[in-house]
Amino acid sequence: MSIKTTTKHTLTVNAADLKKNLCASYLQLLQDELEAKEIDFEYFKMDLDRFQDELDSIVKSGFAQSFRDGNTMVLLNGEDFEFVEYWFDKNKNLSEELVVRILDDEGNQMEVVQHVDLSY
Numbered sequence: 001m002s003i004k005t006t007t008k009h010t011l012t013v014n015a016a017d018l019k020k021n022l023c024a025s026y027l028q029l030l031q032d033e034l035e036a037k038e039i040d041f042e043y044f045k046m047d048l049d050r051f052q053d054e055l056d057s058i059v060k061s062g063f064a065q066s067f068r069d070g071n072t073m074v075l076l077n078g079e080d081f082e083f084v085e086y087w088f089d090k091n092k093n094l095s096e097e098l099v100v101r102i103l104d105d106e107g108n109q110m111e112v113v114q115h116v117d118l119s120y
Contacts, residue, residue, distance in 0.1 A: 007096040009087060011080050015102050015110055018063060018075045019055075025074035026051040062111045063102055072120040076100075084118055 026047070033044045057065055066075060073081050087098050098115035 009083075009096060009098045010101050011076070011083065011098070012101045012103060013076065013080065015063070015104055017077065018102065019058065021077060022054065022058075022066070022071065022074055023051075026054075063100075064111065064113050064117050067100070067113050067117045068119055070119045072118045081120075084120075087115075088118075 029047060030044065030051075033039065033047065054066060054069075054071070063075065072084060076084065084098070087096070090096075091098075094115070098118070100113040100118070101109060102111040102113065104110050
């Protein structure tokens with residue numbers, strides 16, 4: 001019998017902050033499109049629809065799919081995302097575990113996203 005010890009890192013974040021970060025990112029993208037010399041309204045509408053779909057998905061199914069879809073960078077604040085990048089660089093062989101623990105406004109755990117779902 002062998003015993004394996006794994007170090008577990010937990011990022012604890014608030015769901016409202018994740019939504020706020022996502023909204024700010026999409027709003028910046030949409031604003032940039034509006035300020036372009038030639039506005040492509042079809043492209044703008046596609047991004048607006050993607051934004052709505054992302055919010056709907058989070059409401060229906062939680063944040064894990066959004067993290068899997070590559071939105072880790074826009075969901076997390078800068079400091080937390082830097083830690084995720086550092087963790088992945090350091091743990092190429094995944095000898096440690098990383099989870100994102102998502103809390104509601106009352107501090108209750110809503111969801112836990114495993115490192116295998118963090119994509120960017």
